[in-house]
Amino acid sequence: METHRPDSGVALITGASSGIGAVYADRLAKRGHDLILVARDVAKLEALAERINRSTGRRVDFIGADLTTLDGMRHISDVLESDARITLLLNNAGVGATQPLVDSEVNRLCKMIQLNVTALTRLTHAVAPALVVRGQGTIINIASIVALAPELLNGVYAASKSYVLTFSQALHHELASKGVRIQVVLPGATSTEFWNVAGLPVQKLPQEIVMTVDDMVDAALVGLDRGELVTIPALPDAEDWERFDAARKAMGPKLSRSVAAERYRLQTD
Ligand SMILES: NC(=O)c1ccc[n+]([C@@H]2O[C@H](COP(=O)([O-])OP(=O)(O)OC[C@H]3O[C@@H](n4cnc5c(N)ncnc54)[C@H](OP(=O)(O)O)[C@@H]3O)[C@@H](O)[C@H]2O)c1
Numbered sequence: 221m222e223t224h225r226p227d228s229g230v231a232l233i234t235g236a237s238s239g240i241g242a243v244y245a246d247r248l249a250k251r252g253h254d255l256i257l258v259a260r261d262v263a264k265l266e267a268l269a270e271r272i273n274r275s276t277g278r279r280v281d282f283i284g285a286d287l288t289t290l291d292g293m294r295h296i297s298d299v300l301e302s303d304a305r306i307t308l309l310l311n312n313a314g315v316g317a318t319q320p321l322v323d324s325e326v327n328r329l330c331k332m333i334q335l336n337v338t339a340l341t342r343l344t345h346a347v348a349p350a351l352v353v354r355g356q357g358t359i360i361n362i363a364s365i366v367a368l369a370p371e372l373l374n375g376v377y378a379a380s381k382s383y384v385l386t387f388s389q390a391l392h393h394e395l396a397s398k399g400v401r402i403q404v405v406l407p408g409a410t411s412t413e414f415w416n417v418a419g420l421p422v423q424k425l426p427q428e429i430v431m432t433v434d435d436m437v438d439a440a441l442v443g444l445d446r447g448e449l450v451t452i453p454a455l456p457d458a459e460d461w462e463r464f465d466a467a468r469k470a471m472g473p474k475l476s477r478s479v480a481a482e483r484y485r486l487q488t489d
Contacts, residue, residue, distance in 0.1 A: 228252035229307030232300060234287060234343065237264040239412030240362060241312040243437040249276040251441075253308065257282040258296055287313050287339035288331045296339075297346035308358045309347045311340040311384075316364075316418040317374035329376045336380035341387065348395065355399035360444065361388045365408045365452065368464075373418070381406075385450070392449050401447075405440045407431070408454040 231248045235241040237259035245255055249272045257265045257280065265282035273280045283299065285292035300306060314336045317324060344359055351357030363384035370378040388404035395402060409415075409430045415422035422430060431439075436453050443451030452461055 226252055227254075230254045230256060230303065230305040231308040231310060232256040232258065232296070232306055232347075233310040233312060234258045234296070234339070235313030236268065236282075237261045239414060240407070240410060240433055240437060241310070242268055243433050244310055244312065245272055245280075246275075247437055247441055248308070248310075249278040249280065252278075254279040254305070255281070256299065256303075256306070258285055258287070259313065260284060260286050288334040293339050293342045297342055300343060300346040301350065304350065306347060306350070307356070308360070309343060310360045310362070311343060312360075312362045313339065314362060314380075314414075316377045316414055318418050318420045319374055321375050324374065324376070329374075332376060333380055336377070337383050340384060344387075344391065348391075348400065351400045352395065352398045357399075358401040358403070358444075359388075359391065360440075361402070361404045363388070363404050363406050365406045365454070367406055377418075389449070401444075402449060403440075403444050404450055405443070406450065406452045407436050407440070408452075410436045 228248075228251060231253040233241050233245050233248070233255060236245050236255075236257035238261075241257075241259070245257055245268060249255055255269070255272065255278065257269060259265055262282065262284035265284065269280035269282045272278065283296065285295050287293055287296065300309065315332050317328070317332060321329075340361060344361075347357070347359065351359070361384050364377075364381040366372050366378040367381040367385040370382070372378065385404055385406070388402050391400075392402040409422065409425055410433050411422050411430050412433050415425070431454060439453035440451050443453070450461060450465070455461060
């Protein structure tokens with residue numbers, strides 16, 4: 221068993237039954253968090269909970285919930301609203317797709333939006349007021365590099381992850397001064413079940429673009445400890461992101477004015 225760290229409160233992790241969420245569960249327990257694990261596959265959650273409890277001594281609870289359903293979202297929102305021990309929400313549950321829009325089944329795309337966007341929004345909305353009252357707490361949102369590269373993979377998946385990035389930036393703007401930490405993580409290709417679910421086995425990707433799930437989560441936690449709002453684990457030069465973000469911010473004051481830009485004015489001669 222690991223040496224106990226000071227109690228860090230409870231971390232609620234969605235999509236904890238496999239992949240990125242399961243590795244975060246291990247790492248957060250080792251950092252002194254008790255855990256509430258959420259996903260649909262209760263047998264996997266139970267096995268993970270037992271393993272983490274045995275290796276870290278932390279308390280690990282789990283809840284089976286389908287976060288594409290209103291009942292599932294409400295159940296977890298109620299937990300987030302009522303359990304004052306929760307100090308960290310990790311919005312990780314998500315699915316992707318690789319097919320073009322016109323070849324995709326629309327109900328599947330809408331379910332993806334329910335999970336990647338609606339559930340993430342509802343759960344954040346449920347926990348944020350309590351964190352603000354306490355003046356501390358952390359929300360980590362798992363986006364994707366497709367938030368910055370919509371030409372890759374399925375467009376609805378990319379747009380759902382752009383939402384996660386934009387929402388996180390807005391949350392940071394609103395909550396940082398109230399003591400609530402926001403981090404949004406943009407993983408590149410990571411070797412998990414995600415790719416099978418999305419319809420493209422990870423083995424078919426060029427292996428130089430695929431990171432192990434352990435390395436990805438450990439890098440994201442370094443970003444958290446450095447106080448980053450946006451963490452892009454694979455990006456070699458942080459200045460690439462900083463320049464991009466600075467260009468966006470510089471445009472801000474020019475985006476809304478009482479007159480149309482010169483190039484859009486009607487020619488009257
Ligand atoms: N792997 C990558 O290359 C990659 C890259 C960038 C971003 N991401 C993002 O990383 C996050 C985690 O994905 P992963 O790579 O770890 O894939 P994964 O191994 O397939 O994990 C997805 C997790 O989400 C849960 N989940 C799926 N549908 C759910 C639902 N309806 N209700 C509740 N939980 C649900 C799954 O559990 P159950 O099936 O038991 O419900 C599982 O625990 C996702 O948001 C994904 O978009 C992944």
